[in-house]
Amino acid sequence: MATPAKRTVEFFYDVISPYSWIAFEQICKYRGRWGIDLKFKPFLLGGVFKASGNDTPSTNSQKLKYIVLDMNRLAKFYKVPFQNPPNMMEMIMKGTLSAQRFIVAASMDLHDKATENISRQLWMRLWSKNQDATTPESLFEAARLAGVDENQAKKLLTRMKDSDVKDGLKQNTERALKNGAFGSPTILVHIDGKSHMFFGSDRFHIIAHIMGVKYEGPL
Amino acid sequence: MATPAKRTVEFFYDVISPYSWIAFEQICKYRGRWGIDLKFKPFLLGGVFKASGNDTPSTNSQKLKYIVLDMNRLAKFYKVPFQNPPNMMEMIMKGTLSAQRFIVAASMDLHDKATENISRQLWMRLWSKNQDATTPESLFEAARLAGVDENQAKKLLTRMKDSDVKDGLKQNTERALKNGAFGSPTILVHIDGKSHMFFGSDRFHIIAHIMGVKYEGPL
Numbered sequence: 182m183a184t185p186a187k188r189t190v191e192f193f194y195d196v197i198s199p200y201s202w203i204a205f206e207q208i209c210k211y212r213g214r215w216g217i218d219l220k221f222k223p224f225l226l227g228g229v230f231k232a233s234g235n236d237t238p239s240t241n242s243q244k245l246k247y248i249v250l251d252m253n254r255l256a257k258f259y260k261v262p263f264q265n266p267p268n269m270m271e272m273i274m275k276g277t278l279s280a281q282r283f284i285v286a287a288s289m290d291l292h293d294k295a296t297e298n299i300s301r302q303l304w305m306r307l308w309s310k311n312q313d314a315t316t317p318e319s320l321f322e323a324a325r326l327a328g329v330d331e332n333q334a335k336k337l338l339t340r341m342k343d344s345d346v347k348d349g350l351k352q353n354t355e356r357a358l359k360n361g362a363f364g365s366p367t368i369l370v371h372i373d374g375k376s377h378m379f380f381g382s383d384r385f386h387i388i389a390h391i392m393g394v395k396y397e398g399p400l
Numbered sequence: 401m402a403t404p405a406k407r408t409v410e411f412f413y414d415v416i417s418p419y420s421w422i423a424f425e426q427i428c429k430y431r432g433r434w435g436i437d438l439k440f441k442p443f444l445l446g447g448v449f450k451a452s453g454n455d456t457p458s459t460n461s462q463k464l465k466y467i468v469l470d471m472n473r474l475a476k477f478y479k480v481p482f483q484n485p486p487n488m489m490e491m492i493m494k495g496t497l498s499a500q501r502f503i504v505a506a507s508m509d510l511h512d513k514a515t516e517n518i519s520r521q522l523w524m525r526l527w528s529k530n531q532d533a534t535t536p537e538s539l540f541e542a543a544r545l546a547g548v549d550e551n552q553a554k555k556l557l558t559r560m561k562d563s564d565v566k567d568g569l570k571q572n573t574e575r576a577l578k579n580g581a582f583g584s585p586t587i588l589v590h591i592d593g594k595s596h597m598f599f600g601s602d603r604f605h606i607i608a609h610i611m612g613v614k615y616e617g618p619l
Binding site: 233235242243244247250255258361378383384386390391 | 452453454460461462463465466469470473474477577580581582597598599602603605606609610617
């Protein structure tokens with residue numbers, strides 16, 4: 182019997198991006214079915230925009246209107262509990278540096294499930310519940326709701342200030358940029374010794390095709 | 401028996417956009433299967449960019465690299481004979497004003513099949529065969545390969561300079577903009593008295609969902 186091809190996916194994301202949430206939920210659901218080794222790579226979208234000369238599409242009013250429309254339709258289709266934040270621009274301006282450092286700390290110190298759950302809770306705060314995701318209290322609450330115990334959640338708040346965690350976030354951002362990133366999510370698919378870069382939440386049919394597996398739409 | 405819902409789709413496009421070609425081939429193939437009244441609406445992407453404050457993504461080098469990668473993968477997946485034009489930026493700079501006026505003339509004077517075939521031949525010239533699509537000779541050849549007879553093809557070359565044709569192009573562009581356009585293709589789906597705007601070539605699963613029909617991927 183032939184050994185199945187080893188499929189590794191590096192998923193680069195920032196919780197400031199609601200499209201990344203859609204993609205994240207899909208890739209998490211397909212992980213087992215597609216037999217992929219999924220690596221969470223929290224990066225800083227602001228850094229990606231700056232280095233690549235790109236900008237958030239929400240600065241264009243016609244695009245922003247469409248994104249709101251599109252996100253609501255996609256969320257319904259993919260069953261992600263997205264809700265328009267009433268103060269979206271203010272929320273975007275506050276940024277996600279602390280949230281992304283917090284996720285990096287989790288990805289370094291805890292297991293993948295904790296990283297996944299904390300990321301989801303942060304998306305929930307920003308893009309579903311209209312809550313802050315910048316203060317230590319907010320991050321702590323996200324970790325608690327993600328099932329992380331109190332002591333570990335407190336430890337993450339300390340760890341996120343350590344230089345190896347800060348460097349980890351920088352390294353993820355640089356790695357994505359080196360592989361062609363200009364936005365979030367950036368998805369690096371490694372198969373048969375080759376790497377394939379994808380942007381966005383709407384290329385799962387192509388990713389499946391390259392992997393030789395079946396994409397069946399939203400699970 | 402209930403009367404099936406009337407499904408009308410206005411497809412706004414410019415042959416300068418290769419993603420529009422992918423979407424165009426899909427919507428043409430699904431037209432019969434989905435029972436849609438498909439209306440071709442050639443518009444001017446330059447005008448859409450200017451009025452909406454958007455710009456071609458190819459001005460960003462990191463995005464441009466990705467678009468080339470992405471277009472090649474999509475073309476293979478959707479079986480569209482796209483080939484990277486070696487002189488892409490030069491071709492883009494030449495613009496498609498004459499090509500789009502020529503298609504508008506066809507859409508006014510000829511049947512839908514001629515409009516469809518001429519559009520396809522112009523995409524073939526620009527995005528497959530590395531040929532010009534600006535001179536009268538180029539437009540004439542596109543019409544001939546589209547199955548239009550010589551006299552009618554010559555007449556289109558005269559008609560494209562008439563003010564009603566020029567105005568037709570402007571009106572399509574303005575109608576798209578009024579409905580939220582910022583790029584090509586812009587797809588307006590009308591069903592049950594409601595209009596739904598879509599951008600791009602990657603929302604056919606959502607369009608099908610809204611119409612209550614099945615999207616089966618590339619046909």
